Amino acid sequence: xxxxxxxxxxxxxxxxxxxxxxxGARTALFNWAYARSQGGKxxxxxxxxxxERHSEQSLQSILDSLRWLGLDWDEGPEVxxxxxxxxxxxxxxxxxxxxxxxxxxxxxxxxxxxPEELQRQREEARAAKRNWKFDxxxxxxxxxxxxxRAQAGEAFVLRFRVPSGQSIVIDxxxxxxVVFSSDEVEDxxxxxxxxxPTYNFVCALDDAAMEISHVIRGEEHLVNTPKQIMxxxxxxxxxxxxxxxxxxxxxxxxxxxxxxxxxALGDYIAKGYPAPxxxxxxxxxxxxxxxxxxxxxREELIQAFDLRRIxxxxxxxxxxxLHWLCGDFIRKMPLVELRQALAPFLQExxxxxxDDSDSQPLNQLVAAFQERLSLFSEIVPQARGLFGEFPxxxxxxxxxxxxxxxxxxxGLVAAALEQESWPPANxxxxxxxxxxxxxxxxxxxxxPVRAALTGTLGGPDLGSVLQILGRxxxxxxxxxxxxxxxxxxxxx
RNA sequence: GGCCCCAUCGUCUAGUCUGGCCUAGGACAUCAGGUUUUCAUCCUGGUAACAGGGGUUCGAAUCCCCUUGGGGUCACCA
Numbered sequence: 001x002x003x004x005x006x007x008x009x010x011x012x013x014x015x016x017x018x019x020x021x022x023x024g025a026r027t028a029l030f031n032w033a034y035a036r037s038q039g040g041k042x043x044x045x046x047x048x049x050x051x052e053r054h055s056e057q058s059l060q061s062i063l064d065s066l067r068w069l070g071l072d073w074d075e076g077p078e079v080x081x082x083x084x085x086x087x088x089x090x091x092x093x094x095x096x097x098x099x100x101x102x103x104x105x106x107x108x109x110x111x112x113x114x115p116e117e118l119q120r121q122r123e124e125a126r127a128a129k130r131n132w133k134f135d136x137x138x139x140x141x142x143x144x145x146x147x148x149r150a151q152a153g154e155a156f157v158l159r160f161r162v163p164s165g166q167s168i169v170i171d172x173x174x175x176x177x178v179v180f181s182s183d184e185v186e187d188x189x190x191x192x193x194x195x196x197p198t199y200n201f202v203c204a205l206d207d208a209a210m211e212i213s214h215v216i217r218g219e220e221h222l223v224n225t226p227k228q229i230m231x232x233x234x235x236x237x238x239x240x241x242x243x244x245x246x247x248x249x250x251x252x253x254x255x256x257x258x259x260x261x262x263x264a265l266g267d268y269i270a271k272g273y274p275a276p277x278x279x280x281x282x283x284x285x286x287x288x289x290x291x292x293x294x295x296x297x298r299e300e301l302i303q304a305f306d307l308r309r310i311x312x313x314x315x316x317x318x319x320x321x322l323h324w325l326c327g328d329f330i331r332k333m334p335l336v337e338l339r340q341a342l343a344p345f346l347q348e349x350x351x352x353x354x355d356d357s358d359s360q361p362l363n364q365l366v367a368a369f370q371e372r373l374s375l376f377s378e379i380v381p382q383a384r385g386l387f388g389e390f391p392x393x394x395x396x397x398x399x400x401x402x403x404x405x406x407x408x409x410x411g412l413v414a415a416a417l418e419q420e421s422w423p424p425a426n427x428x429x430x431x432x433x434x435x436x437x438x439x440x441x442x443x444x445x446x447x448p449v450r451a452a453l454t455g456t457l458g459g460p461d462l463g464s465v466l467q468i469l470g471r472x473x474x475x476x477x478x479x480x481x482x483x484x485x486x487x488x489x490x491x492x
Numbered sequence: 493g494g495c496c497c498c499a500u501c502g503u504c505u506a507g508u509c510u511g512g513c514c515u516a517g518g519a520c521a522u523c524a525g526g527u528u529u530u531c532a533u534c535c536u537g538g539u540a541a542c543a544g545g546g547g548u549u550c551g552a553a554u555c556c557c558c559u560u561g562g563g564g565u566c567a568c569c570a
Contacts, residue, residue: 015570192568199570223565291506318503321520371533446529458531
């Protein structure tokens with residue numbers, strides 16, 4: 001059967017050695033989108049052949065991250081499937097068979113060179129500015145001798161016998177035709193001395209066993225592809241189709257790394273990035289629906305997804321645009337949802353009680369800041385000044401409070417406010433009256449009032465601020481500020 | 493260094509396969525105005541790119557070659 005007519009089966013194959021990387025998340029996303037757009041299957045396979053490094057905790061956090069992004073898998077951990085197991089550490093029998101076959105058919109051979117020897121050879125070659133491939137001494141050792149040395153207990157690895165003089169052609173969906181010469185490929189290690197197979201070997205073996213039709217992965221794997229294709233050829237199987245996605249770059253133009261910002265999806269979750277915004281943004285990195293569409297839903301993506309619309313060049317992770325997108329999502333969220341998203345951050349900061357998810361002040365806070373947030377966590381410093389203790393006056397506020405008659409004005413506003421029912425029906429009108437009586441512009445009154453109320457000059461309209469603060473706290477802040485100013489006047 | 497990939501505004505990109513509709517479109521950022529009691533939002537407008545050089549062609553951002561630049565990779569990691 002030709003690969004093009006095979007049912008679409010794609011996989012994301014994380015190695016549970018840490019949190020899910022942003023790049024990995026996007027790769028998973030593209031795989032998912034392709035499967036969903038083609039009516040195929042999206043599977044997860046855990047690459048845990050390096051027993052030293054993998055951890056259950058990493059796996060859980062990776063699965064959580066994928067779920068958070070809304071990437072559901074049809075086969076894999078926790079859901080099973082017909083092609084399992086989906087943990088490489090549980091697939092040893094499969095690999096064992098292939099090893100034996102490879103040894104028998106001669107495309108795998110035992111290499112007895114020690115790591116130290118190889119290391120030395122590499123260094124020598126580097127010093128002599130020579131290219132070094134591998135130690136060829138064992139490539140043509142007779143089967144009997146190799147067998148004998150193995151029997152004698154000598155440690156060995158299994159190397160893949162790379163044929164010489166061949167062209168390996170990859171018809172990449174994104175990159176077009178890429179040709180490698182087999183002469184450039186070393187006799188790579190397929191099986192470690194402890195019998196654990198290595199990545200390139202199991203990857204091909206499992207992709208074949210799981211009938212993966214399309215391998216969609218990061219461009220850093222492009223150079224591995226010839227090795228994997230050779231495994232298919234040795235097994236007399238047809239390789240899958242490939243699509244190598246460009247890398248996500250940091251501000252420095254290099255592969256995104258911790259140096260230049262958060263690289264783990266978990267970091268973004270913790271900081272309160274809205275999931276649909278991050279989902280959308282990840283798509284925009286290296287993919288476009290058309291010349292205009294910036295914001296789209298999962299359904300619209302599935303509808304429009306096409307491997308041909310993935311670009312070839314690497315993309316810098318543009319946090320400015322991400323923040324804009326997040327803010328846009330937040331502005332469009334129904335208030336109830338936004339409140340639910342914000343509540344955990346406020347609770348964590350001790351600004352609301354665990355059972356307070358629907359109080360009036362909270363609802364007003366949410367409404368007042370909806371258009372001022374780009375991340376959920378940004379509500380915390382804002383709420384702190386309104387729900388918590390009065391924050392210190394910032395520089396601009398101090399300046400606003402330093403004008404002539406400010407103390408007097410605050411007193412007037414406070415007095416007028418005290419006469420009003422609560423919440424005041426028309427606070428702006430009230431301020432206007434005070435301003436008119438004092439023959440001042442409205443701003444001359446609003447500014448100091450705002451400063452007295454919030455300690456700063458920016459923020460939601462004061463009508464909302466009053467409601468969030470409540471009558472008692474509002475009046476207290478105004479009066480305290482008023483008194484402080486009168487005092488300093490009296491003294492000075 | 494070898495091999496491989498890539499190259500449009502500062503950034504993400506459309507346009508490239510199937511040359512002409514491109515006086516190169518959109519978005520973010522930025523700048524300037526407007527709305528608003530401040531901030532934010534919102535609206536309007538501006539600045540800003542086909543890396544360079546050769547070809548091919550009536551015509552090239554688009555095809556070919558070279559140069560330059562950037563990236564990836566060279567493990568008993570994945």
